[in-house]
Amino acid sequence: MTTNVIEQRMVPSTTGNLIHGAFRYDLFIWLVSLGREQAYREKTLNLAGLKSGELVLDIGCGTGTLAIAAKRRVGPAGRVYGIDPSPEMIARARKKAKKACVEVTFENAVAEKMPFTGGTFDAVLATVMLHHLGRKARQQCACEMRRVLKPGGRVLAVDFGGSSREGRSLLSHIHRHGHVKLPELIAVLNEAGLKSVESGAVGINDLQFVLAAAPSGA
Numbered sequence: 001m002t003t004n005v006i007e008q009r010m011v012p013s014t015t016g017n018l019i020h021g022a023f024r025y026d027l028f029i030w031l032v033s034l035g036r037e038q039a040y041r042e043k044t045l046n047l048a049g050l051k052s053g054e055l056v057l058d059i060g061c062g063t064g065t066l067a068i069a070a071k072r073r074v075g076p077a078g079r080v081y082g083i084d085p086s087p088e089m090i091a092r093a094r095k096k097a098k099k100a101c102v103e104v105t106f107e108n109a110v111a112e113k114m115p116f117t118g119g120t121f122d123a124v125l126a127t128v129m130l131h132h133l134g135r136k137a138r139q140q141c142a143c144e145m146r147r148v149l150k151p152g153g154r155v156l157a158v159d160f161g162g163s164s165r166e167g168r169s170l171l172s173h174i175h176r177h178g179h180v181k182l183p184e185l186i187a188v189l190n191e192a193g194l195k196s197v198e199s200g201a202v203g204i205n206d207l208q209f210v211l212a213a214a215p216s217g218a
Contacts, residue, residue, distance in 0.1 A: 005116060005120055006081075006105070006107065037065070041066055041069045042069070043203065043204070044066065044127060044156070044158060044202075044209075045069060047209055047211060048123050048125060048156040049154070049211075050074055052077060053075065053078045054122040055074075055079050055081075055120060055121045055122050056070050056071075056079070056081070056121060056122065056123045056124070057080075057081050057083070057123070057124045058081070058124075059083055059125065059129060059141070059145070060083070060111060060127075060128075061089070062084060062093070063089055063092040063093050064082055064089075064092070064093025064104065064106060065096065067081075067082035067093070067097075067106070068080075068097055068100055071097075071102050071104050080104045081106075081107065082104060082105070082106045083106075083107050083109040083111070083114060083115075084106075085108065086108075090106045090108045111126075111140075111144065114148055116148045117148075119147075119148070119149070119151070121148050121150060121153055122150055122153050123154050123155070124145045124148065124155045125155075126141070126145065126157045127158040128158060129159075130157060130180050130185070131180050138180075138188055139188055142188045142189055142191065142192035142194065145194070146214060149214040150214070151214060151216050152214060154212065154213045155189060155194055155212045155213075156209060156210075157185050157189065157209065158207055159179070159180045159185060159207065159208065160205070160206055160207060160208075161179060161181050161182050161201075161206050161207065179206075182199060182210070185199070185208065185210045186199060189210060190212075193215065194212035194214055195212055196211070198210075198211040
């Protein structure tokens with residue numbers, strides 16, 4: 001199934017922040033979604049416009065919850081891959097998928113150099129992960145997203161839009177997250193050759209989204 005999709009290579013190290021606590025990460029996502037994780041997942045997949053039969057990549061997939069939901073959305077004819085630099089996250093993601101009887105391919109890999117052939121995916125998801133990358137790594141990630149997308153494929157980027165200094169919420173005590181303001185999200189995708197087609201507030205916490213597309217004639 002993975003022939004001509006995943007390239008066998010050594011996993012390089014990431015310059016971004018690496019999360020090791022899989023349970024803590026799940027707690028973080030629950031807090032981000034204000035206890036409405038299922039609604040958050042469905043809203044995210046709706047924004048991405050996933051369809052039956054599509055090939056989808058979830059970058060910084062964490063413990064795999066969104067990738068598993070994406071697989072259910074694309075159905076038996078579709079395929080979903082998730083990558084994360086943390087071995088602990090990938091191990092938990094694989095256990096979740098096995099328990100849910102859902103076939104998702106999870107790989108230990110970094111966003112700056114993805115182990116996939118070019119022009120593979122219909123959609124790429126980058127949710128609540130870009131703030132973990134520095135400016136240079138963020139641009140490398142955007143270029144990699146552009147590379148692995150099919151012509152006309154799309155990227156959904158979701159991240160915190162407000163300043164990490166604003167407020168002292170319970171969330172800020174649990175996880176000192178960074179932020180990537182909406183104009184920055186749009187700019188980094190545009191610089192990689194991905195055209196923003198829709199953007200705005202997700203409607204949960206201070207999360208913002210950008211839906212961008214690769215040129216159809218590429």
